[in-house]
Amino acid sequence: MRYLATAVALAALPLTLSPAVAQVTPTIVADGAILDVTAQGETTRVPDVATIRAGVVTQGATAAAALAENAKRMAGVLEALKRAGVAPRDNRTASVSLSPQYRYTDGQPPVVTGYQASNSVAIRFRDIAKAGAILDALVTEGANQIDGPTLSIDQPEAALDEARADAVKRARTRAELYARAAGLSVSRILSISEAGQNDGSTPQPIMFNNRAMAAGMDASTRVVPGETEVTVSVNVRFLLK
Structure with missing residues (x-):
């Protein structure tokens, strides 16, 4: 399973950033700092419906x-x-x-x-x-x-749940990396929201044009299902201390 890019928004961490690199507007909370992470998780399945x-x-x-x-x-x-x-x-x-x-x-x-x-x-x-x-x-x-x-995929919920779990795991791994870099630690998750999903449907169907059909298709025409990716994106808010 390949790793996907993760977008991170960090607030209220005691970092000194060059204006040429980034600018952070601190968000102060009563008992720590807030880190927002958007991550995408995935799994694969063999399609079972055409x-x-x-x-x-x-x-x-x-x-x-x-x-x-x-x-x-x-x-x-x-x-x-x-x-x-x-x-x-x-x-x-x-x-x-x-x-x-x-x-x-x-x-x-x-x-x-x-x-x-x-x-x-x-x-x-x-x-x-x-x-x-x-x-x-x-x-x-x-x-x-x-x-x-x-x-x-006829019943994609189990695969979507796997992708959700993978997305949260990726988000936490990235949150821990940023927390260590800032001299903090992840205290707990404050919220999780789903930002989007792909249930494994083929983005573009296979197309047969009229010219090919007029000529007649070979009697051994084959369709190979292969594997399809099921993905879920989540937004996770962490509390750092």
Whole structure:
């Protein structure tokens, strides 16, 4: 586990600092000095949930024709997901849209040339090893918009708690270092507040563009989960004596 940078704000310590280096405005408390430390802790997990967003975009001369073709192809996509072992409860409609398509000519009003229909679903599954087969099935059945998979941790609380404990440990280690440098010691923690967290969700999903899908994806498409970092930032206030 690598060490992360820790930001420290120190008040009321008997230090003499050059104005070119730092300027400290003392905060006097009744029984000591206050030290504020911001630290980040981390741990790692292997993602156990994948989410893919897949859809069908169709064109038609009329709105009805575009929607009918879209519905037909989307039914094939949903059937392919069923054959791939994805339970119906793990499919959720993400978006449905219908919009006119225009031809623009200089000096003339736009002319409607047809309609575009779009329908997409969010697919969630726990067996990440199936991601490649599901992607292949989607493309085979005519899905021409695919985003993902996004990999995440289904129940991240235990990992977040590990990261919280690590963050407080790092904060205390840094507080003790500064206290020793100032000729003081850490008396106790006055407060702890959480400043932010990352529950291990993939920051950017893997993307497959339309050109790759049109050419057809290899039947052995693989998705490797690897490890993801779970991080928590905390602000800890210490009392020094």
